[in-house]
Amino acid sequence: MLKEDVAEVLITEKELQARIAELGKAISANYEGKDPLLVCVLRGAVVFLSDLIRQITIPHEIDFMAVSSYGGTRTESSGIVRILMDLTTNIQGREVLIVEDIVDTGLTLAYIIENLKTRRPASLRTCALLNKQERRQVDVPLDYVGFVIPNKFVIGYGLDYDEKYRNLPFVGVLKPEVYIE
Numbered sequence: 001m002l003k004e005d006v007a008e009v010l011i012t013e014k015e016l017q018a019r020i021a022e023l024g025k026a027i028s029a030n031y032e033g034k035d036p037l038l039v040c041v042l043r044g045a046v047v048f049l050s051d052l053i054r055q056i057t058i059p060h061e062i063d064f065m066a067v068s069s070y071g072g073t074r075t076e077s078s079g080i081v082r083i084l085m086d087l088t089t090n091i092q093g094r095e096v097l098i099v100e101d102i103v104d105t106g107l108t109l110a111y112i113i114e115n116l117k118t119r120r121p122a123s124l125r126t127c128a129l130l131n132k133q134e135r136r137q138v139d140v141p142l143d144y145v146g147f148v149i150p151n152k153f154v155i156g157y158g159l160d161y162d163e164k165y166r167n168l169p170f171v172g173v174l175k176p177e178v179y180i181e
């Protein structure tokens, strides 16, 4: 069973939902009257996005993009990013909020920011559920952050290991024996 592979729960379902309610409130206040576009970075952020938008009380739109960093291992990103699936929305002149699951080295988000900037949105801000601050290699502006977490590989609440564990309602750490590398 998936749950039995978990060594430690870092953030409980209750803590996640309480913090996401606060983020939704802040986003609703800051974007009042602006019809923002929330850009969800697939696949990891999809669970976060779906809970977050239900805590946002103002009109807004959502769109998705998928990126992959290749050349890395299952638990380390290489920093080389490419777009696997692009937005369908034209973001020129739009108020854009990037919704990410986790910012680790910062390389993925830095790439996405640079890429979206060239499309001339009216504003471009970021919202990350998890921030692994101590691992940062490039400076990325984070406007909304759910939780700062220690340097541990986490799974659950959208985050995977080898495409599994995304369905766990909490953020946790796997038992070392689960890893195959």
Ligand code: 5GP
Pocket (backbone or CB within 6 Å): 044, 069, 077, 079, 100, 101, 102, 103, 104, 105, 106, 107, 108, 109, 152, 153, 154, 155, 159, 160, 161
């Ligand atoms: P970065 O480019 O900031 O190093 O990494 C960003 C991406 O790496 C995240 O969007 C996520 O897909 C993946 N990632 C980084 N740390 C973790 C982690 O602890 N657990 C999981 N499942 N993915 C992670």
